[in-house]
Amino acid sequence: MSTDATLAKSTPAPSITRAAAGSLITAVRAAAAEHGLEVAVAVTDVGGHLKAFERTDAAPFLSVDVAIDKAWTAASFRIPTHVWNDYVAIPQFAPLAHHPHLMAVGGGYPITENGNCIGGLGISGGTAEQDREVAAAALTALGFDLPD
Template identity: 65%
Template sequence: MSTDTPRKSAPASSVTRAAAGELIAAVHGAAARIGFSAAVAVTDQAGHPKAFDRADDAPFLTAEVALDKAWTAASFRLPTHTWNDLIANPRIAPLAGHPRVMAVGGGYPIIENGRYIGGLGISGGDYAQDQQAAEEALAALGFELPGQ
């Protein structure tokens, strides 16, 4: 029998405010090159907002969508574009009814050295443009993309 006391907590890593700001700037740069105006949300590892910015000419609904994409990516540690296939499974489909689950490209977990430290959500382009801007921004800052 072990006499060691079991741990009652675990350290949690979170994206820094500075890195969140750099991600937002990188997304806006990528979005401009791709040809759209974006709202960008960054959450911590628990899905709580860390930073947000919406381009002046991005539609107002993009703000909520970007936040929900970041939340979905951080919550499930999966890119949001993978949810279309997931919710096709009848055992998972009920999650599609959750008001914050966003099954549209443009949300990614933020991963550093194999640790999930937050979520990134982009809205303003079509799903492929949002997804491309997210991938470019994460790569530019040296974050890992899931499955790579």
């Protein structure tokens, strides 16, 4: 039996800083411009709460919610959003496809530093592959881990 003195009551939860979130948005803007894309970009903290957001002038308005949901999905499950297409085809996981924020479309990545998820990144405005490429370029440019 544990006593209050030895019972752990919390765990440390590293989370992305505002400065790093802003730098990611800058890196995404640069990568999107190289691809000729107008995008929305969302950065969440490790709990899936919006930390930073930007939408270029000509990005479709639907891209706002899609980018936020991609970042939320990536942070909450700590896997890229493009893998969800395969997951929701599995009958045991299929009901998750109906979750209002789950986004099974490429362009969302967990933001990982030294093996720890510290947030989520979501890009929307191009094709799923273009969004993935922009997200990967931005994460790589800032030295974050890039999961498969």
